[in-house]
Amino acid sequence: MQSVQSNLISLRAVKKGERFIVRQIDDKDMRTQLLRFGLAEGSEAMCFERLPFGPVVVKHRRQEVAIGEELTKKIWVEVIAN
């Protein structure tokens, strides 16, 4: 696993309704797939819904993407004030 800056938290830990900037994605395949959905390192999104112990639904402009629990641990984000 790559090193992570201290102000970053994993997507797993983001609360519902919080806005954040994606800073680091630790999985190459997922990085390319998310690039196609429009979510790149540096893009701003919002935690639209989160299921208990399950996937996190991220909303980015009009696009909603559901990300399974395993993958949310590999996405590092910086939460920004609303």
Place this chain on the structure above:
Amino acid sequence: MQTLIIESEPLSPSVEKTGKKKLVLVGNPNVGKSLFFNHFSGLYVDVSNFPGTTVEITEGNYKNFRVIDTPGIYGVSSFNDEERVARDEVLSADIVLNVIDATNLERDLFLTLQLIDMQFPMVVALNMMDALEEAGMEIDVERLSEILGVPIVKVTAIKKHGFDELEKALENATVGNADKTLLHELEPIVARLKQTLNPIADAVMILEGDETVAERHGIAPEDKREEIYVARRNRVNEIVSEVVREKSAMKVGAVISEKLGKWTINPISGIPILILALWLIYEVVGVMVAQRVVGHTEVELGNKLFEPFVKHLFATITPVEISVDVLNGEEVIETKSFAFPEGTSRDKAQFDEFKAFIEGKDVMQNFAFSQETLWGKIVTIFAGEFGAFTMTVTYLAFLLLPLVIGFYMFLAILEDCGYLPRLATMVDRLFTGIGLNGRAVIPIILGFGCVTMATVTTRLLQTSREKTIAASILNFAIPCSAQLAVITALLTKAGGFYTLVFFFIILSCLVAIGTIVDKILPGKSSALLIDLPPMRLPRASNVLKKTWIKTKSFMQEATPWFFIGALLISVMQVTGLLEGWVKLFEPITTHWLQLPAESARAFVMGMVRRDFGAAGLYELNLTPQQIVVSLTVITLFVPCIASLMVLIKERGIREAMTIWAGSWLFAFSVGGIVALII
């Protein structure tokens, strides 16, 4: 740069072969691409499996084009089977029609830019213009067309707006403005390529690290994918910020769609919505189609009309005994046998008496062909109890067909309204424990309808590993609708407590099978990463077309296997193998499972059709404990012969036989343990 111009190519191979140009429809999932395909191809389409895979490709004709519909993809690459299939169709295109969702430019333009970089002559159809309005947004289409360098046509496909303009635009398809830096990087690769249809497209794939395409040209793939993707993503973002404007607030329709979308994912509201959906499916497919329609078609048309007709043809020259049950509703009120030792044609008097007897009555005719001669055995194989011309035709046309139509129609509705990916998200957690992800919910739910159909649907899972796990769960532990009716009836006899015990046993087995297969198989299953399209009203034309295409393709695929299965079983019947098998299992049934000897027959018959197995049990007088044991065994027992055949085709003979043989072992082991405990 001369070599980079595609139009200077001689006639492409596909044109030479058929005299028609290949028009390939490409787009992200859920952009309404099928409506475009429907418009261009009409009703007469071919569905085929792409060689070496189980991904479906639909093909039709429009003017002098062969129109190919491809699976929805987010980019041309090879992350999964669907992408690999789409990639090869795209690479062999003469013209590309790229369908994009106007409300989701940021996602869809990524694929568009990639196609432009690949330098295909193309047209962009900007679909869902009405939804764009609803969402309060506006796109500067002229500017977008100028930036991309390709014709763009505004379309609202559901309302059939814009198709005329699109048809005209296809004549003016152009190669767009590719990324200059990228084109420059492609030159050395293009120079090294073998003869190919679209050299630049192939070169883009190789530069983006596609191993298959690189191998075709005998060169090593590059590793520039991420770099290119980041650059492409940045260009998309720039374009979007230049051409898209927020005009007004979202309109009511868009707000409702967003709210509804949210409710379907959140468990508190999502579970009731799921229950409602399942209840609707149960009421329509389970009760209306399976009980009313099939009850009528199978018995009235199949058993009483079609089968006797075929059997009488054979009976004219075959020794036979026909026993007639006179019915009053469900009840048999009179039974009479007629023997024709030399066939019905040689014994006019007896046959006339027979005809007079059945005249005007509601009867069920049972034919027992004499099996003393080889001819008699052959007749039994084709027209006997499990005859290929009798039982199989009834089963396929009068039982399976209405059910399959019903299920595929619901699947199409749920798919079209955008519910399935949301359902997959909500239940994802339940599936990650057994080596699957939320996508597996679709084949598993379908399994309760027809395991054969569900096994075909495991194709939509992304990796072979997941397909194996889902196929195992389906064929081991899911009872199909053929059994459910009898299972329900028997459980009612056994009472509430034993019903709970039964559910607990089957659920534990389902989890155990998933967990075990997940542990045994090497590697890891993929986690959920799924795009959630907006919820919208399903469109009737789309639903009907999808139902028709899916049903047709399933029936085409499954029919030969049902016939082969019936032949196998009939041969086993006339050679005495079937009886031998029953005898073999009698001691296990009586001693190990503590069930009456006759239930061995019910189990073995379950190999043919699962409801045969279950129905056989209904006749026996079982205690509640015995009911639980026997239902456990038939539920876990081998899939029906048609499922087995489809399983062989989908998953290979080794995997299929492992599952099949494993089911015998598993069903009897678990059954025995249950018998010991309760």
